Amino acid sequence: MRLVGLTGGIASGKSTVSNLFMNTSVPVIDADVVARNVVQKCTGGWKKIVKAFGDEILLDNGEIDRARLSQIVFSDPSKRQLLNRLLGPHISSGIFWKIAKLWMKGCKVIALDIPLLFETKMDRWTNPVIVVWVNLETQIERLMSRDGCSEEQSQNRINAQLALDWKKSEADIVIDNSGSLDDTKQQFREVLRKVSEPLTWKERLRSRDGLISVVMCTAVGVLLAQKNLL
Ligand SMILES: CC(C)(COP(=O)(O)OP(=O)(O)OC[C@H]1O[C@@H](n2cnc3c(N)ncnc32)[C@H](O)[C@@H]1O)[C@@H](O)C(=O)NCCC(=O)NCCS
Numbered sequence: 001m002r003l004v005g006l007t008g009g010i011a012s013g014k015s016t017v018s019n020l021f022m023n024t025s026v027p028v029i030d031a032d033v034v035a036r037n038v039v040q041k042c043t044g045g046w047k048k049i050v051k052a053f054g055d056e057i058l059l060d061n062g063e064i065d066r067a068r069l070s071q072i073v074f075s076d077p078s079k080r081q082l083l084n085r086l087l088g089p090h091i092s093s094g095i096f097w098k099i100a101k102l103w104m105k106g107c108k109v110i111a112l113d114i115p116l117l118f119e120t121k122m123d124r125w126t127n128p129v130i131v132v133w134v135n136l137e138t139q140i141e142r143l144m145s146r147d148g149c150s151e152e153q154s155q156n157r158i159n160a161q162l163a164l165d166w167k168k169s170e171a172d173i174v175i176d177n178s179g180s181l182d183d184t185k186q187q188f189r190e191v192l193r194k195v196s197e198p199l200t201w202k203e204r205l206r207s208r209d210g211l212i213s214v215v216m217c218t219a220v221g222v223l224l225a226q227k228n229l230l
């Protein structure tokens with residue numbers, strides 16, 4: 001099995017690229033969706049957040065007020081670290097179970113859309129790592145227009161992550177999303193070709209079918225050895 005890392009900076013275009021995977025045979029696990037699921041009302045993650053941030057973090061219906069939490073954590077690094085510490089284990093295990101389900105179905109290539117892939121050191125488990133890069137000016141413009149936040153708020157959110165230029169330098173594959181959507185789609189075609197290349201031996205062994213083959217071969221080997229010994 002091949003785990004492809006898909007990351008970038010806030011509003012650099014990860015979801016845009018992730019959507020392009022949807023028309024392919026490569027399933028995508030979206031860490032933002034997992035992060036939302038683990039804080040649904042009355043879950044373990046939700047309880048931890050309410051305990052740490054108080055009832056004032058809740059909407060009238062008891063759900064987490066994401067806009068309020070966002071304001072708090074993106075303007076106070078210590079609160080953000082606290083949130084990361086509380087949710088980190090829930091998010092990792094949520095991602096793990098999603099991978100396990102796809103593995104059991106026999107999926108050979110899975111893309112992991114994880115904004116904080118480098119920050120959480122999950123890049124160790126993925127190869128190749130795709131970084132969706134955008135120039136800072138465009139990133140701020142898109143973030144302000146998508147989330148309706150000020151330039152200062154956008155800058156705070158960008159500063160809450162490792163520098164996008166550094167992520168670009170660590171990438172195996174870079175998608176420059178500073179241009180038009182068509183431009184990105186064109187780059188994506190080549191990226192899809194690369195991630196769909198035949199699996200290496202190690203990747204084959206990690207896939208469900210590879211493991212089944214190893215188990216079968218071992219069982220046959222043991223049976224033959226026993227027969228010869230008798
Ligand atoms: C801060 C929260 C409440 C903001 O919620 P909101 O619905 O407004 O945004 P959403 O969840 O869609 O995230 C948008 C983007 O913000 C960035 N972001 C989210 N959390 C963080 C964080 N802790 N540190 C840095 N950037 C972050 C990511 O680029 C993400 O793609 C929410 O993102 C959250 O609970 N974050 C903590 C969980 C987490 O680490 N998520 C990232 C998954 S690896």
Ligand SMILES: Nc1ncnc2c1ncn2[C@@H]1O[C@H](COP(=O)(O)OP(=O)(O)OP(=O)(O)O)[C@@H](O)[C@H]1O
Binds near residue numbers: 013014015016178181
């Ligand atoms: N090539 C592009 N041209 C114009 N607009 C774009 C392009 N790529 C993305 N956008 C827009 O920029 C915004 C950010 O893109 P997107 O939501 O894909 O980023 P993201 O990296 O997934 O963000 P986040 O980190 O917040 O999850 C969106 O409003 C999207 O429609």
